[in-house]
Every structure is written in structure tokens, then in C-alpha cells.
Amino acid sequence: MITETRKRDVFKNLQKLEAYQEIQNEMGRTVAAFNFRQADRILAHFALEEEDVSLEYADEGVFRGPEAVRVIVEETAGKKPVKGEMLDLQLTTPMVEVAEDLKTAKAVWWCPGGGAIAREDREPEAIWAWGMIGADFIKIGEEWKIWHFHYFRYIKCSYDKGWTEDTSMINRPNIPMHPLAKPTTYHNPYSPLAVREGIPACPRPYAVHEGTADWMLCKDKTK
Numbered sequence: 702m703i704t705e706t707r708k709r710d711v712f713k714n715l716q717k718l719e720a721y722q723e724i725q726n727e728m729g730r731t732v733a734a735f736n737f738r739q740a741d742r743i744l745a746h747f748a749l750e751e752e753d754v755s756l757e758y759a760d761e762g763v764f765r766g767p768e769a770v771r772v773i774v775e776e777t778a779g780k781k782p783v784k785g786e787m788l789d790l791q792l793t794t795p796m797v798e799v800a801e802d803l804k805t806a807k808a809v810w811w812c813p814g815g816g817a818i819a820r821e822d823r824e825p826e827a828i829w830a831w832g833m834i835g836a837d838f839i840k841i842g843e844e845w846k847i848w849h850f851h852y853f854r855y856i857k858c859s860y861d862k863g864w865t866e867d868t869s870m871i872n873r874p875n876i877p878m879h880p881l882a883k884p885t886t887y888h889n890p891y892s893p894l895a896v897r898e899g900i901p902a903c904p905r906p907y908a909v910h911e912g913t914a915d916w917m918l919c920k921d922k923t924k
Contacts, residue, residue, distance in 0.1 A: 717799045723845050724797055724806055724838050731847065732790050732812075732834075740779035744771060748839050748846035755914070758852035759832075759890075760873045762882025769881040785825035790814035792834075798904040806838040806845070807904035807916060812852075815860065827860035828870070835901035835917035837910065849914040853901055855890045864891050887918050 727746055734742035748754050749767040756770045757763040764773045790812045797808040812832050817825040837849040858867040871890035878884075889898060901917035 713801075713803070716803055720799045720803065720806060720840075720845065721797050724799075724808060725792075725795055727838070727845050727847065728808070728810065728834070728836065729792055732792055735778055736788050736790060738778050738780060738782050740775050743774050743778055746847050747774075747850070748841055748848045750841055750846075751839065751848060753912075754848060756850045757886060759854035759871075760885045760888040762878045762885050764879070764882055772881055773879065783819045785817060785819040787817040787825075788814070788830065789816060790830065790832075796903050798906055800910055801906075801908040804840055805848070805910035807907070807910075808834075808836050808838065809901050809903055809917075810834045829856050829858050829860055829864065830854075831856035833901055835914065837914055839910075851886070851901065851914060851917055853887070855897070857890070865893055868892055886914075 731743055731746040734740075734746075747756070747770055749770065752766060754767055754770055755763055755765040756773060761773075764770050791814055792810045792812060794811045795808065796810070797806060799806045810833065812834055814830045814832075816828050816830050818828060819825050832852055832854040835851045835853065836847055838845045839848040840846075854871065856864045857870040858864045859870075868890075871892070872888075887900060889895065889900070891897060898920065900920065902919040904916065
């Protein structure tokens with residue numbers, strides 16, 4: 702005889718599997734929209750209903766709050782495409798943990814990619830663009846939305862020279878941060894002079910979300 706407890710556990714596991722698939726599709730659609738400069742579609746996948754929704758990428762700073770997220774997405778992905786330009790990020794190795802209360806999820810993807818930077822009067826420059834995505838998701842109604850998003854860049858370089866020879870693109874240009882940005886929480890791209898760390902951390906099983914994205918920066922691999 703199957704107990705009521707066993708039935709509840711099986712049902713919860715099925716809900717987690719369904720959430721896992723939906724979350725993967727959400728991030729896949731988000732990255733596809735980013736690759737093709739579809740700002741409105743990117744924003745449709747963010748939990749703009751949440752006051753602490755956030756987006757952070759590389760060393761450009763943290764954009765926290767619906768207005769800041771909307772502005773930076775429109776200013777970057779919303780630019781008109783130009784001839785010869787390309788960005789193609791891929792999603793691999795999904796690591797997704799859905800909370801026991803089924804209200805939130807933590808996830809990490811590896812993101813290998815490449816692209817081409819358009820240049821006036823010259824051929825486009827082929828580049829490597831690799832990183833990782835850490836994200837918190839929150840369920841709003843029947844939909845999973847991106848709550849906290851962090852793109853960890855660790856390679857951006859000339860295709861010809863490679864990442865050991867060309868380190869000119871891994872850091873933000875020496876200009877002031879965007880007025881809506883808060884200081885970057887973590888940026889440690891590959892360098893011949895630095896040691897890489899296992900960040901973002903792989904998400905661990907959890908019951909209830911603590912409300913921050915600090916788990917991504919955890920260096921204690923026993924947790």
C-alpha cells in the first residue's frame with residue numbers, strides 16, 4: 702500500500718522535474734533573445750514585478766531594481782544590429798536546484814560562445830566569448846521568471862590570438878560605471894597571471910530561498 706506521504710513525495714518530485722524543464726527553456730529563450738538583440742523578449746523573462754530583481758555582467762556592475770534592469774537591457778541588447786556583427790552564446794551543463802517549497806530555484810550554466818565585432822572600413826574581428834551564468838528564478842503565478850542574473854565572464858579575446866595572448870577585452874574600459882550600476886560583486890576572468898576559482902558555485906539542494914544571490918560566490922565546496 703502506498704502511503705499518503707509517499708504520494709506527496711512523488712507528486713513533489715514530478716513538480717520539480719516540470720520546473721526543471723521550464724527553467725531550462727526560460728533561460729534558453731533569454732539567451733537566444735540576447736544573441737539576436739531582442740530586448741523586449743529578454744525583459745519578458747525577468748521578474749520585473751520584484752523590487753530586488755537584478756542583472757550583473759562581467760565588471761559592468763550590478764543593475765538592481767526593475768528600472769535599472771530595463772535600462773541596461775535596452776541600452777545593450779536594444780541597440781540596432783549592424784552588418785558583420787555576431788554574438789552566439791550557448792548554454793551547456795545545466796545545474797538546477799528547485800526549492801523544497803517550489804517557489805524558487807537556483808541555477809548555473811556554462812556558456813561557451815563566439816562572435817564578431819563589426820569595424821568600420823575593416824573586416825569584422827572574430828572573438829571568443831566564454832563565461833558562466835548564475836541565476837535565481839522565482840515563480841510568479843504559473844510562470845518561472847529570472848529574479849537575479851549574473852554573467853561571469855572569463856574569456857573575451859581575439860579568435861586568432863586566443864585567451865593566453867590577448868587579454869585586452871576581459872575588463873571594462875577605464876570609464877565610469879553606468880549611473881544606475883552598483884559595484885561589481887565578482888569579476889575574475891582568465892589571465893596568465895591569475896588563478897581561477899570555482900565560482901559561481903554549483904547550487905545545492907535547499908528548502909527556502911534566503912533572498913540573495915550570495916550562494917553563487919560561495920567558495921566552501923562542502924556546503
